[in-house]
Amino acid sequence: MSRDIAAAVLSQSGNNPAPYADNKPLDVKTLQLADPKPGEVLVRIDAAGICHSDLSVINGDRPRPMPMALGHEAAGTVLALGDPDTRDLAVGDRVVLVFLPSCGQCVQCQSGEGYLCPNGAAANGKGELMHGGSRLSCNGETVHHHLGVSAFATQAVVDRRSLVKIPGDIPPETAALFGCAVLTGVGAVMNTAAVRPGESVLIYGLGGVGLAALLGALAAGAQPVYAVDPSPEKRALALELGAAAAVAPGDEAAFTGTDVVIETVGKAVVLATAYRAARRGGRIVTVGLPNPSENLEINALSLVADGKVLMGSYMGSSIPSRDIPRYIALWRAGRLPVEKLLTSVGPLDEINEAMDKLAAGKAVRQVIVPAW
Numbered sequence: 001m002s003r004d005i006a007a008a009v010l011s012q013s014g015n016n017p018a019p020y021a022d023n024k025p026l027d028v029k030t031l032q033l034a035d036p037k038p039g040e041v042l043v044r045i046d047a048a049g050i051c052h053s054d055l056s057v058i059n060g061d062r063p064r065p066m067p068m069a070l071g072h073e074a075a076g077t078v079l080a081l082g083d084p085d086t087r088d089l090a091v092g093d094r095v096v097l098v099f100l101p102s103c104g105q106c107v108q109c110q111s112g113e114g115y116l117c118p119n120g121a122a123a124n125g126k127g128e129l130m131h132g133g134s135r136l137s138c139n140g141e142t143v144h145h146h147l148g149v150s151a152f153a154t155q156a157v158v159d160r161r162s163l164v165k166i167p168g169d170i171p172p173e174t175a176a177l178f179g180c181a182v183l184t185g186v187g188a189v190m191n192t193a194a195v196r197p198g199e200s201v202l203i204y205g206l207g208g209v210g211l212a213a214l215l216g217a218l219a220a221g222a223q224p225v226y227a228v229d230p231s232p233e234k235r236a237l238a239l240e241l242g243a244a245a246a247v248a249p250g251d252e253a254a255f256t257g258t259d260v261v262i263e264t265v266g267k268a269v270v271l272a273t274a275y276r277a278a279r280r281g282g283r284i285v286t287v288g289l290p291n292p293s294e295n296l297e298i299n300a301l302s303l304v305a306d307g308k309v310l311m312g313s314y315m316g317s318s319i320p321s322r323d324i325p326r327y328i329a330l331w332r333a334g335r336l337p338v339e340k341l342l343t344s345v346g347p348l349d350e351i352n353e354a355m356d357k358l359a360a361g362k363a364v365r366q367v368i369v370p371a372w
């Protein structure tokens with residue numbers, strides 16, 4: 001059995017330069033979605049955020065098999081379970097979708113590092129689900145899943161391990177952000193860097209991920225928190241959220257000597273600058289996903305003589321089933337006001353215009369409501 005859904009599909013990547021609004025690389029069309037297999041779940045997508053990683057598939061920075069139904073940051077409602085004996089999830093449950101399912105069996109999963117699960121990463125790279133293959137097609141042609149999720153759609157079939165159950169009272173537009181921006185940005189601060197109260201933090205890039213990192217740093221008691229971004233509007237938002245200062249790239253000299261530097265831009269040259277900005281003995285966490293052709297140039301001696309610690313952070317080094325409830329608790333206490341990262345809420349058929357805004361740096365998190 002399969003059902004018809006509406007989804008935003010990319011058929012060719014790397015040759016779709018902005019402006020997306022004129023070019024319309026994403027085609028909103030009808031796809032066939034197969035039944036969930038055992039271990040999989042059919043979900044109605046209630047809200048889906050647009051992340052730079054979606055844009056990176058379109059512009060070719062993240063090469064993926066085509067065609068692909070994009071979207072990976074979402075909140076939804078369980079419609080059906082592939083395995084009727086499932087005890088930890090029921091029809092009607094509200095869920096957040098996460099962009100890397102972990103197998104639970106590999107060395108990384110057994111070491112509490114499911115965010116590095118090679119089996120989840122391999123499935124994501126192939127555009128398939130963990131049990132193999134795709135559940136999406138268009139008139140008989142296979143359509144690939146994006147990061148095991150494909151959320152710019154009215155419904156999705158995903159692995160059980162891509163879902164975290166959440167309380168039913170959180171507005172879907174806010175809940176969606178917990179799936180990527182919050183998990184990644186807050187996790188980079190709290191898990192990867194393990195920021196302690198009173199430490200100074202400098203953040204490069206004030207998109208959804210960088211501003212979530214800023215909120216996470218403040219919630220962790222960091223003091224002061226500085227921010228760098230070329231956009232005056234985003235710098236103003238950072239100040240409103242509690243940054244001590246926010247400057248344009250090139251003007252951050254006054255902040256050098258920070259304890260922790262978080263890079264959320266996705267360019268190797270920015271990471272090199274971020275590396276230099278950390279104090280001797282400081283920690284630099286890199287979150288941005290640059291084009292795979294980019295290499296990092298840092299002074300090799302400095303790494304030793306300055307005792308700096310350079311760390312990569314995928315999915316905020318998170319255990320989603322542990323961390324999403326923690327971040328929701330902080331949100332409820334008013335200490336992680338992630339809804340302030342919402343720029344707009346709109347329908348699926350305006351997705352190209354929304355991508356255009358993201359590419360132009362004019363939005364933080366735009367959320368699509370597929371059933372608009």
Ligand SMILES: NC(=O)c1ccc[n+]([C@@H]2O[C@H](COP(=O)([O-])OP(=O)(O)OC[C@H]3O[C@@H](n4cnc5c(N)ncnc54)[C@H](O)[C@@H]3O)[C@@H](O)[C@H]2O)c1
Binds near residue numbers: 056205209
């Ligand atoms: N590691 C992970 O698990 C993970 C998860 C999600 C996203 N990402 C990556 O994180 C990055 C950020 O994602 P996002 O959705 O927040 O993107 P975004 O486009 O919303 O934000 C990027 C920001 O960087 C700013 N910027 C550009 N050049 C800059 C410079 N020289 N100095 C400082 N700021 C600069 C832009 O103005 C923009 O505000 C992307 O590369 C994305 O692919 C990584």
Ligand SMILES: [Zn+2]
Binds near residue numbers: 054
């Ligand atoms: Zn993302």
Ligand SMILES: [Zn+2]
Binds near residue numbers: 103114117
């Ligand atoms: Zn694993």
